[in-house]
Amino acid sequence: MLAIVAYALGVMYTPGPVNLLGLNVGINGQAKQSVGFCLGVGMAMLVYLLVLGWAGAAWISGNALILVSALGCSYIVYLAVKIARASADLDEPDHAPRLLNFRDGLVMQLLNPKAIVATLPIATLQFPAAGIQGVSLVIWALGLSAMAAGAPGSYVVIGSLVGERIKSTRVVKGLNWLMAGLLVAVALSIGAEHVWRPLVS
Secondary structure, three states: OHHHHHHHHHHHOOOOHHHHHHHHHHHOOOOHHHHHHHHHHHHHHHHHHHHHHHHHHHHOOHHHHHHHHHHHHHHHHHHHHHHHHOOOOOOOOOOOOOOOOHHHHHHHHHOOHHHHHHHHHHHHHHHHHOOOOOHHHHHHHHHHHHHHHHHHHHHHHHHHHHHOOOOOHHHHHHHHHHHHHHHHHHHHHHHHHHHHHHHHO
16 A cells, blocks of 8 residues: 555656646746645545546547647646746736646646656556555545645645745846746657657557
């Protein structure tokens, strides 16, 4: 059972598109409004854990994963553009891009191939090996989903601590561009691994 938690922590809390967005949200001073975004991420993980836990890996065919990955890459690039174009005027109360609602977190995580790759071994290998099924499957899925919601939340907190010390509009704009660039790099990496490579092999 400890192996499930350790694996989930390792996968969920490493930098990825959702966690990078959380970091950017914190830097831009929207930590208090980011709760919906984090809950959306947790809900997406709950859906994956329950569906894969009950239906198994049969629902995730190679073609379906390629399609989800392609859509996810497109959505990541869309969010990167929003971040890059956001105002960096520190005098504006809402200078950061609006990436904070429940729907954005839910869609982002549902289209994030990393979420599928993270939940597939848990739901189809680790749960059955530990005898987790029925009611205990729901309880475990809820607990792991709460951990998943905490991942971008922890990055929001880190971003807030950094953001409070930044007083320059140019620095904020530079960080927005850096985050946008990192998101595009993540999208290209996901596209190469989960879309291009399966199509050409």
